[in-house]
Amino acid sequence: MADVKKRKPDEDRGLVERAKDGDTAAFDELVTKYSPKLYGLVYHMTSNHEDTNDLLQDIFAKAYRSLRRFRGRSAFYTWIYSISVNMTLNFLKKRNRHWKISLDDVDSAIEFDKEFIEQTSKTDPVRESNIHELQLRLNEAMMELSDDHRAVVTMFDIQGMPHNEIAKILKVSPGTVRSRLFYAHRQLQNHLEEFRR
Amino acid sequence: MSSPERRTADGLERAQQLVRLKRYEQPDEGYFEGFLKEFQQRQRADLMQRSSRSLFCERLGTYLADFGGRRMLLAGGAACALALLFVRVAPEGQPVDAGFDAPRGEVTPVSAGPLFEGEIDLWEGMVVPAGDEEIDLPLFMVEPFDSRRAAGEPEIIEL
Numbered sequence: 115m116a117d118v119k120k121r122k123p124d125e126d127r128g129l130v131e132r133a134k135d136g137d138t139a140a141f142d143e144l145v146t147k148y149s150p151k152l153y154g155l156v157y158h159m160t161s162n163h164e165d166t167n168d169l170l171q172d173i174f175a176k177a178y179r180s181l182r183r184f185r186g187r188s189a190f191y192t193w194i195y196s197i198s199v200n201m202t203l204n205f206l207k208k209r210n211r212h213w214k215i216s217l218d219d220v221d222s223a224i225e226f227d228k229e230f231i232e233q234t235s236k237t238d239p240v241r242e243s244n245i246h247e248l249q250l251r252l253n254e255a256m257m258e259l260s261d262d263h264r265a266v267v268t269m270f271d272i273q274g275m276p277h278n279e280i281a282k283i284l285k286v287s288p289g290t291v292r293s294r295l296f297y298a299h300r301q302l303q304n305h306l307e308e309f310r311r
Numbered sequence: 312m313s314s315p316e317r318r319t320a321d322g323l324e325r326a327q328q329l330v331r332l333k334r335y336e337q338p339d340e341g342y343f344e345g346f347l348k349e350f351q352q353r354q355r356a357d358l359m360q361r362s363s364r365s366l367f368c369e370r371l372g373t374y375l376a377d378f379g380g381r382r383m384l385l386a387g388g389a390a391c392a393l394a395l396l397f398v399r400v401a402p403e404g405q406p407v408d409a410g411f412d413a414p415r416g417e418v419t420p421v422s423a424g425p426l427f428e429g430e431i432d433l434w435e436g437m438v439v440p441a442g443d444e445e446i447d448l449p450l451f452m453v454e455p456f457d458s459r460r461a462a463g464e465p466e467i468i469e470l
Contacts, residue, residue: 142351163338167346171346175353248332252330252333256333267330274334302326303322
């Protein structure tokens with residue numbers, strides 16, 4: 115969260131101006147800089163790696179085509195996040211409503227992530243349960259949320275963004291963000307009841 | 312804080328803790344280097360596949376956006392309004408100058424007289440001209456006289 119708070123609103127200005135002038139290397143730098151963050155955003159909203167990859171390609175292509183229309187009234191970071199959220203929400207509307215998470219969609223690499231193992235071993239019930247099962251349930255719980263609620267949970271809880279930054283991206287009030295978060299947490303609590311301490 | 316409230320707060324906190332674990336889900340190592348290469352390839356392929364027309368439209372859109380889309384819209388609207396006002400204000404009966412030299416001449420009124428002079432032979436279904444000239448009119452224009460139909464009697468159908 116601290117990382118996001120410290121961010122200067124115009125830190126990408128130079129790169130954006132160069133990219134606007136046709137410097138493709140400058141845009142490549144922006145892609146390199148933002149692809150991990152945006153990957154996280156899109157992945158946690160879609161719960162599917164392939165969809166995430168395709169969507170992320172489309173998001174950067176769209177941003178590149180629209181770059182000259184970007185006036186710099188907001189930070190580039192806010193602008194590209196808005197594009198990503200909107201495109202992902204549109205994608206989710208089109209995706210089959212009967213889409214279900216399978217074990218194939220669960221990230222197997224996480225089981226070997228040192229930080230993850232450390233975090234999960236601190237908590238008693240999780241120690242007893244299968245990490246894979248926990249991941250599946252987490253994904254299921256996330257996908258049970260409405261698309262709008264999942265977006266705020268992803269940005270706030272998973273990506274550590276502050277309320278007012280999320281509000282700017284979604285073009286809603288910070289109060290709306292708080293209320294969506296409260297409702298989403300209540301739903302998540304019900305779905306993850308068995309993993310309670 | 313009472314016990315049920317405390318439990319709810321703990322439950323919410325626990326749910327958030329669990330969801331935060333998802334931040335450790337990352338794509339395979341080396342994915343992002345490959346991602347940039349794929350992006351560059353797709354951009355190039357897209358540029359090759361798209362028609363020159365769509366590229367032109369997109370560039371025009373960008374140009375207009377640079378120029379100020381709203382200002383363009385306002386200017387266009389004002390021009391339309393002025394054109395409509397001009398048409399309305401022009402005095403009734405007076406032609407609006409078309410802006411070029413239209414051919415001028417006198418218009419002679421045409422009387423609504425008969426197209427030909429003569430009689431129609433109802434028995435033969437043909438035109439008998441009054442003068443010497445022959446008038447060639449198609450026969451379907453004049454039907455043969457049917458006395459039964461004229462008297463309002465039912466038509467006899469021959470089998």
